[in-house]
Amino acid sequence: MQVYEIDDLPPELNEEGYIQINKETVESMEEIKLAYHLSCEAFKNKTNIAKKLKYEFLLWLAHTRDIKNAMKKTAPKKGKTLLVLFSGEINRKSAKLKEKADPLRLEKISLSRI
Secondary structure, eight states, X not given: OEEEEESSOOXXXXXXXXXXXXXXXXXXXXXXXXXXXXXXXXXXXXXXXXXXXXXXXXXXXXXXXXXXXXHHHHXXXXXOEEEEESSSOOSOOBOXXXXXXXXXXXXXXXXXXX
16 A cells, blocks of 8 residues: 555546545555544455445544445545545555554444444
8 A cells, every 4th residue: 555645646546546635634654544444344354334445544544334324524625635545556646644643543433323
């Protein structure tokens, strides 16, 4: 998985292989990695809410069970957009996020389905 800061979306990307989020939604790579891990586990265990991985990822990242609310909370903004690639790689500026997250932020993501 790769995370980049972007101003505009590269046209060569496959719609299923990425998601754009507001940079202010996350503080660290650890949050993104946890949301991705929990999304993959949800699909593996057939406990997913969303039908697509990228939307399941948003649900975990936004710590909600409502896709519309998750999309609203994480909506990208001009100049404050992160591009999360679930596979592959493009030649863009890597996001400058902290590696480690505040434990309470991780707990909020982890407990969002309880």
